[in-house]
Every structure is written in C-alpha cells, then in structure tokens.
Amino acid sequence: MATATLIGLDIGKHTFHAVAQDVAGHVLYKRQFTRTGLIEFLATHPPCRIVMEACAGAHWLARKLIEFGHHAQLIAPQYIRPFVTGNKNDFIDAHAICEAACRPSMRYVAIKSMQQQAVSSLHRMREARMAERIQTTNQIHALLLEFGITLPLGMRGIRQVPTLLATPSDDLPVMVRQILLQQFEHVLLLERLIQVLDQQIATEARSNDVATRLMTIPGIGPITASQLAADAGNAKGYGKARDFAASLGLVPRQHSTGGKAKLLGISRRGDKSLRRLLVQCAHVIMLNATRWNSAIAEWTRELMVRRHGNVVACAVANKLARVVWAILATGDEYHPHPRTLHEKQTAGRTGGE
Known part of the structure; x- marks a missing residue:
C-alpha cells in the first residue's frame, strides 16, 4: 500500500476532515475524526507533511503534530480558496489544502510558540x-x-x-x-x-530579546515592538523586506496590463492592527523628525518637503516595516547612522593595515 506523504487537514472545533495523498498526488483516503480520534491517529501515523489553514487552534495543533515527528505547515485561508472546486464541503476544503500545498510558490504562515x-x-x-x-x-x-x-x-x-x-x-x-x-x-x-x-x-x-531590539528603531515603542515580536516572528516566512511590507498592505496595489504599469493606493492587505501601529509610529517620527538625528529622521524630513502628510506616513511606515524585517532576519539592532558606522569600520580596517 502506498504511503501518505501529504495530508490536507480541514480543522474545526469538534470535527476534523483529512485527505491523504501519495507522492504522485493520488488520493489514498478521506477520513473524518473527532479531536481525540485525530490526535490518536496522527500520534501513530508515519511521519509526513500535514498542511492546515491558519485559523483558530491551528498553531496549537501544528505544535502537537511537530511533537509527533510530522512536518506541519499553515497556509493563509485566502490562498486556499481558489483551489476549491465545485460545491463546498469539508472534504473538498481538505483536498483544496492539498492542492495549494503542492504549489512550489505557496506562502506559509510561521507557526507561533505558546x-x-x-x-x-x-x-x-x-x-x-x-x-x-x-x-x-x-x-x-x-x-x-x-x-x-x-x-x-x-x-x-x-x-x-x-x-x-x-x-x-x-x-x-x-x-x-x-x-x-x-x-x-x-x-x-x-x-x-x-x-x-x-x-x-x-x-x-x-x-523579550526580539522586542528589545525592535525598540531600538525610532518611533517604535513597547506595544508595537511586542506585537511585532508576537505576530511577525522571525521573518522566515518572507524572502525579503518588501515581501514583509507587502504582507502588511503598505505597498501600492497594481492593476497593470499590456505592459503598462498602473499603481493604485496602498493595498491594505494583511494584519490591520500591525499596519495601524506602524502608521502611528510613522506619525511619531514625522512629529519629531526635526529634532531627531538619525538616518530615518533625515529621510523623513526630506520627504515631508515635497509630499503630502498621508503619503509620507505610509512611506515611513513602509520603511519601518522593512527595517523591522531586517532586524528580525539578521538578529541585529537598529543603527541610527549606518553610513557613519560603515565609514568608522572601514577606517578601522585601513588603520590596521
């Protein structure tokens, strides 16, 4: 009998529906479980890849499956919806999760710790x-x-x-x-x-070490840093800084066709709470840009001269999101004068020679 390598799991409060596929993508079985029955079944199941929607209870279940030796992954619901074919039911949803997980370009949600x-x-x-x-x-x-x-x-x-x-x-x-x-x-x-x-x-x-490093960024206080550390994690789910800013809806929407690029307003996708906090931090930087002596404050002052305040706020929030991603990805702190720091490091190496 073929071995299941991928299980799409549609989770609920009391009932769970699983669709298992082999390495060729053929459906091996479809089963419905209670919560207790699912845990007992997967505890003895050979290790495989199990994919779920990122919804209520998914992070706890993913941690439990990792303890059993499985490779658990979460996908945002909006990326699964296009793969639902025909009428909607729980098994079709689980099969759609399998289809979405087979796409090499699929984006996954980082599993949160307790x-x-x-x-x-x-x-x-x-x-x-x-x-x-x-x-x-x-x-x-x-x-x-x-x-x-x-x-x-x-x-x-x-x-x-x-x-x-x-x-x-x-x-x-x-x-x-x-x-x-x-x-x-x-x-x-x-x-x-x-x-x-x-x-x-x-x-x-x-x-919190991550939140402490985030608070070195101008304008970011304990509330924003704490929520970023909890919801953004270690930025492993984003390939680059722009992807993280785009996930928060801080980049323009596009409606381009025929080789003609057309940019609209910000997309407002993703976590609206994080987006709101970053925009508030941007307003703090704008209010104090004339007094602060840092690279981001200098950039904000120059931008405020030629653009509307709301545009500046979104641009600064986008900049903050990218700085946050860099700190999360590298484990470093924010340096207010990166050019000066680089010059000092270069001068030190030159002097040593």
Whole structure:
C-alpha cells in the first residue's frame, strides 16, 4: 500500500476532515475524526507533511503534530480558496489544502510558540477593551445629544460628565442621569483595565530579546515592538523586506496590463492592527523628525518637503516595516547612522593595515 506523504487537514472545533495523498498526488483516503480520534491517529501515523489553514487552534495543533515527528505547515485561508472546486464541503476544503500545498510558490504562515500566542492574546484583549471604550463614550455622547446637550469630542468631553450630572437641571431626567453615571463609571473601569494591559505588555517587551531590539528603531515603542515580536516572528516566512511590507498592505496595489504599469493606493492587505501601529509610529517620527538625528529622521524630513502628510506616513511606515524585517532576519539592532558606522569600520580596517 502506498504511503501518505501529504495530508490536507480541514480543522474545526469538534470535527476534523483529512485527505491523504501519495507522492504522485493520488488520493489514498478521506477520513473524518473527532479531536481525540485525530490526535490518536496522527500520534501513530508515519511521519509526513500535514498542511492546515491558519485559523483558530491551528498553531496549537501544528505544535502537537511537530511533537509527533510530522512536518506541519499553515497556509493563509485566502490562498486556499481558489483551489476549491465545485460545491463546498469539508472534504473538498481538505483536498483544496492539498492542492495549494503542492504549489512550489505557496506562502506559509510561521507557526507561533505558546509565548507568542500568549502575548498576542494580551494585544487582542487590549484592542477589545479600547473598542469597548470607544463604544461606551459614543453612547454617552449620543444619549446627551438626544436631550440637546453636546460635549467636546473625545475623552475631553467625557470627563465633563460628572460636572454635568452634579449640576441641577430639568433637562435630564433622573433615569437618564443614572444611566450616564453607570456609563461613565464603565469608561473609568475600561481605562484602568487598558492601563493594566499596557503595563503587562511593556513588562513583557522589556524581557523579550526580539522586542528589545525592535525598540531600538525610532518611533517604535513597547506595544508595537511586542506585537511585532508576537505576530511577525522571525521573518522566515518572507524572502525579503518588501515581501514583509507587502504582507502588511503598505505597498501600492497594481492593476497593470499590456505592459503598462498602473499603481493604485496602498493595498491594505494583511494584519490591520500591525499596519495601524506602524502608521502611528510613522506619525511619531514625522512629529519629531526635526529634532531627531538619525538616518530615518533625515529621510523623513526630506520627504515631508515635497509630499503630502498621508503619503509620507505610509512611506515611513513602509520603511519601518522593512527595517523591522531586517532586524528580525539578521538578529541585529537598529543603527541610527549606518553610513557613519560603515565609514568608522572601514577606517578601522585601513588603520590596521
């Protein structure tokens, strides 16, 4: 009987569907498993290549399969969808995973460690709390507007709510005042939770070697460095710096044909959270470019003279993404004056001769 060399695994919460192929690409078997049954089956299965979609639970399962001696790989779902033929079901999805994995140019997602997943959970929780805070403050503004009361935008207006509630007035019913007080206390609670999460992320970033090296880049602080270290990994999944920047959607979209190149706006592909953080870091560099003395600050100053601010922000974010890839790939730190450093190294070698 032929030996399975490739297994496409469509994973779910309770049921898993596997399609196995031999070296020639012929389907050997299709099987459905429970979670426990899958682990028992693959624990005794001869080592082979197992490919899955990068979705919930995939990183844990990939680590488990590696412990069994298998070669586990993850593919982003958008790269598997074009290989789904005919109607959609779980076995067809698993077969599509096999088809995608057979392509030599296929891109794979780096498998996260337990620590990286733990740090990512901190960032996801922080994003959820920030979104909930925005939702609550919007509710306060909208409720007051229903009674003809407007406050300044943002938290500056929300902080005026206690003073507004303490002022006797017939404009607000008692029930509405109680609701506003509860919402304001909820905003304060969310702010405290976000501060605690910020402290945890900063502490983790200072103890993480990768995040510490990333923080040597101008404009990148603990939150951005920590999330980059958790989500970008060691950059092994990207062949060059431009590929990493493109994966974050920081390069122009193309619609070229007939030999005519046509570039559009940035593609906004990939992780929107990382892209947003890098753009925010770019704005920090733009605000401090006149005071900072580094190569990237000098480049930003020159670019700000001739281009619009939004274009500069995207360009600087792209530059930061490429610098991040270089640091992740080489294990080095950021050097603010690479030309000067190179000149000093050249001068030292010349002097030694």
